[in-house]
Amino acid sequence: MFNFFDEIKGKSQKCKDKIFDFNLVNMSGGILYVEGHMGLTILSPSTIAFKVKSGRVVVEGQCMSLTELTSNTMLIEGKIQKTEIFS
């Protein structure tokens, strides 16, 4: 995990018990950066789903693709309309 996210989590007061072990950064609905994923489950231009430690995350949109995929991080590009976290 990067220090940037640790720092933000450290400042949080309300959600301290609910901090997940993954990070999602959505930039203007066009780029979604994910840290801490545990593998892809669904891959299609309209739906990308992946597992996280405490559940799953489903990203829905249009013309989506995985620009980068490593063991720990992921970068999704496309028109991101919805991000759901299922725990």
Add this chain to the structure above:
Amino acid sequence: MKKGGKTRFVVKGLNQERIINKLSQKVNIYNLKRSEYNICQFETDFYKSKTAKKFLQENGMEILSFHHFGLWAKIKRLATSYGLICALACSSIFYGLQYQFICKIEVYGEVQVEEREIKNFLNSTLHSRAKSMINTKQLEMQVKENFSEISSISIAIVGQTLVVNVNEAVTPEEMVGDYKPIISNFDGIITKIQLIQGTMAINEGDIVKKGDILVYPYIIDSQGGQIDVAPKAEIYADIWLQERVVHYEYQIITKRTGEVLQKDVVLLNNLPIYQRGEENAFEEYEVEESIFDLSKNLILPLKLKRTIYHQTCTQEIIAPFEEKKDEIIAFAREKTLIFVQENEIIKEENYTIRQMGGCYEVCYIATVSRNIGG
């Protein structure tokens, strides 16, 4: 990331997400797209492409295509182009071998002998074209012996060229034939002779005219034989420089007054189509006419004819000789002294006046001493 180059895979198979998850543990995956439900496309780093390929094959994925791109991929393609490498090696070996031989001969320097002759001689003399077999010193000696017109020569091997620099032999004047005699350019009396080379044709005190031979271009040896030599001598003579001036007591002179009239006519195929200018009203005049082309092509042959009238007047001049005598003599003297050279002493000056009908001729003569030899 893009610097190293990438490999693009197009794979087909089921359960792709599981395979890709496992693959992402070993290599980084970029630009992952799914075109159909069982076909997807992604890129990996070039140096990890073998690992990715092996993994996909082991896990039952069908690789439809894979393509390398980027700088490293190009370098690798070149390095494994065995044909290209062989060709480079062969051409290097061939170049190295042929460099040991001379390809051409270049001759520099201005000589009477033709360049081609020297080249032909060298080609016939050279036993071998191999640089190691050529002795430049020996070649220089051979060329010099064979061509007497060459005074000095240097031969050097520069690259694959045999460079020959030659200098012409300068023949002394005495060895070159076809001499001409010394001829007098003036009329005069010989005062002093100092012969250096040749045979004298005149003596001191002789009167010579322009064109007379002064020194012959030969000498007679003790056996009576004639030897050609370049004639040289210092011959001093009193020469006469003369100029004439003619004076007329009664003259009629036509002079331009300065008044000018210009008339222009534009011609098309020699037919006048336009004209400009006043009509000539001069009583006495001179005419200058010229024609210019107005168009540069022959489609419209336009020409401009310009006529210029210069007004003239006629004058009668009556000048008795006795009134103008001194002036005329001075003028004649001036004309004569133009031909006197710097530092030359004028020995004598005189003039003659001749009357012929209505005109007088003044002939001014200056006598100077000059070296007329060669």
